[in-house]
Amino acid sequence: MTVHQTASGYNFAYLDEQTKRMIRRAILKAIAIPGYQVPFASREMPMPYGWGTGGVQVTAAILGSGDRLKVIDQGADDTTNAVSIRKFFEKTSGVETTTHTADATIIQTRHRIPEKTLTADQVLVYQVPIPEPLRFLEPRETETRVMHALEDYGLMHVKLYEDIATHGHIATTYAYPVKVEDRYVMDPSPTPKFDNPKMNDCAALQLFGAGREKRIYALPPHTKVVSLDFEDHPFEPTKFDHACALCGATHTYLDEVITDDAGGRMFVCSDTDHCEERRAEGHRGELLGEAPAAIAGAAE
Amino acid sequence: MALARAFADPVHDAQQTFRAVMNALARPGTLQPVAGLTGAPAPLSPVAAAVAVALADYETPLWLDGRLAAAPDVAAWLAFHTGARIGAAPSQAAFALVADAGILPDLAGFAQGTDVYPDRSTTLIVQVAELGPIASAAMRVRLAGPGISGHATLAVSCLPADIADRLAANHALFPRGVDLVLAGPEGVAALPRTTRVTLVEA
Numbered sequence: 001m002t003v004h005q006t007a008s009g010y011n012f013a014y015l016d017e018q019t020k021r022m023i024r025r026a027i028l029k030a031i032a033i034p035g036y037q038v039p040f041a042s043r044e045m046p047m048p049y050g051w052g053t054g055g056v057q058v059t060a061a062i063l064g065s066g067d068r069l070k071v072i073d074q075g076a077d078d079t080t081n082a083v084s085i086r087k088f089f090e091k092t093s094g095v096e097t098t099t100h101t102a103d104a105t106i107i108q109t110r111h112r113i114p115e116k117t118l119t120a121d122q123v124l125v126y127q128v129p130i131p132e133p134l135r136f137l138e139p140r141e142t143e144t145r146v147m148h149a150l151e152d153y154g155l156m157h158v159k160l161y162e163d164i165a166t167h168g169h170i171a172t173t174y175a176y177p178v179k180v181e182d183r184y185v186m187d188p189s190p191t192p193k194f195d196n197p198k199m200n201d202c203a204a205l206q207l208f209g210a211g212r213e214k215r216i217y218a219l220p221p222h223t224k225v226v227s228l229d230f231e232d233h234p235f236e237p238t239k240f241d242h243a244c245a246l247c248g249a250t251h252t253y254l255d256e257v258i259t260d261d262a263g264g265r266m267f268v269c270s271d272t273d274h275c276e277e278r279r280a281e282g283h284r285g286e287l288l289g290e291a292p293a294a295i296a297g298a299a300e
Numbered sequence: 301m302a303l304a305r306a307f308a309d310p311v312h313d314a315q316q317t318f319r320a321v322m323n324a325l326a327r328p329g330t331l332q333p334v335a336g337l338t339g340a341p342a343p344l345s346p347v348a349a350a351v352a353v354a355l356a357d358y359e360t361p362l363w364l365d366g367r368l369a370a371a372p373d374v375a376a377w378l379a380f381h382t383g384a385r386i387g388a389a390p391s392q393a394a395f396a397l398v399a400d401a402g403i404l405p406d407l408a409g410f411a412q413g414t415d416v417y418p419d420r421s422t423t424l425i426v427q428v429a430e431l432g433p434i435a436s437a438a439m440r441v442r443l444a445g446p447g448i449s450g451h452a453t454l455a456v457s458c459l460p461a462d463i464a465d466r467l468a469a470n471h472a473l474f475p476r477g478v479d480l481v482l483a484g485p486e487g488v489a490a491l492p493r494t495t496r497v498t499l500v501e502a
């Protein structure tokens with residue numbers, strides 16, 4: 001296969017070289033200042049905002065002809081968003097793509113971190129809609145920048161504590177804020193808080209791109225990432241009462257899916273590649289034989 | 301001056317060089333191979349030249365140290381291949397190229413960024429003769445911080461004897477401060493502002 005071959009008329013990975021250099025410089029600064037949001041001159045991409053244009057630009061800037069790319073949306077490789085981004089890079093760069101986490105050198109994700117432990121040879125690129133964790137407390141960017149500069153995170157703690165007062169626990173389950181290397185408070189993108197512990201001391205480099213908001217931020221490998229909490233109300237990752245109905249896993253993030261129009265439902269792994277791999281290894285969930293093919297997927 | 305391209309394959313060579321610098325900054329102390337630009341005029345080293353061409357352009361003023369500035373071919377070659385303005389003041393430079401690592405200027409003289417925008421800082425590209433995990437006859441530094449599991453050791457030549465103290469002062473400014481990309485004969489290693497550096501042996 002000729003990996004240099006791309007659809008005629010495209011720059012490799014779509015972006016022109018000047019734009020790539022600008023994004024690359026922003027990525028280098030983001031790595032040098034973990035958790036800090038580096039402004040960058042986000043470009044129009046041939047897909048609407050909300051489709052991950054920030055993540056797409058980061059991937060386009062780092063991608064090389066020797067990479068193997070995986071794209072997931074909510075843990076799945078086969079959703080419209082994931083498929084269209086994967087096709088976009090196949091067409092504009094000719095790089096190999098894969099659905100297997102272990103085979104990928106770059107994984108672009110919307111809203112999940114793969115269940116399989118990432119390695120030093122991988123880069124995880126997040127599509128971020130709202131990069132500013134303080135946005136809901138203070139809408140003005142000039143103000144939030146100053147709050148980060150002064151490490152003024154009191155309002156964020158007040159908001160989390162109001163959760164406790166109202167609900168008896170911290171109710172935030174997605175985009176649960178983290179503190180990076182005891183310095184910057186960072187939005188981990190709308191990943192479920194289940195995934196927050198995977199960000200800490202991760203062997204892979206993690207890059208975050210927000211297209212509409214024009215920010216790039218990063219977590220170098222082996223960076224300390226702590227979910228915000230209180231001594232009397234420590235952070236607790238989501239726990240499930242069920243095992244995956246297909247593969248029997250008890251350690252994964254589960255989605256509730258509707259199985260028929262009579263209200264049948266089951267809980268299955270959100271990471272479809274991980275679930276299929278477990279079934280291929282012989283793990284069997286309670287409802288494996290009964291699941292419709294649309295849910296059980298190609299592995300069955 | 302020859303009108304030849306700096307990189308034989310501008311798109312892919314620039315990407316590979318960038319990726320080496322990215323990995324170097326993400327994993328401080330590791331040596332990341334870079335194919336040097338052998339056409340670069342001395343005393344600009346082929347690896348430092350590749351890094352400059354991969355990252356610099358008309359948006360990034362360059363500062364050259366005394367030895368590079370004294371070689372007129374170097375400024376002309378960099379201006380031609382990057383489009384960058386050469387000879388910026390250190391405090392305005394996006395990149396600083398240093399051939400004489402032994403007389404590395406005061407790091408505080410370069411752009412440090414601000415508390416609100418700490419990214420508005422200089423990246424120094426410092427040429428060294430020896431660089432790597434097992435280089436001999438060189439200074440050994442012990443590194444810790446983001447990007448490093450536990451600690452790492454880097455062997456490097458040419459840097460001034462007080463480099464650990466100077467990098468400690470730079471680290472203390474965090475999130476402000478400069479980042480160093482060391483350009484050895486075969487590749488790059490980086491010391492970003494997050495890295496805590498201690499001298500193991502001189």
Ligand SMILES: [Zn+2]
Nearest residue numbers: 244247269275
């Ligand atoms: Zn499963």
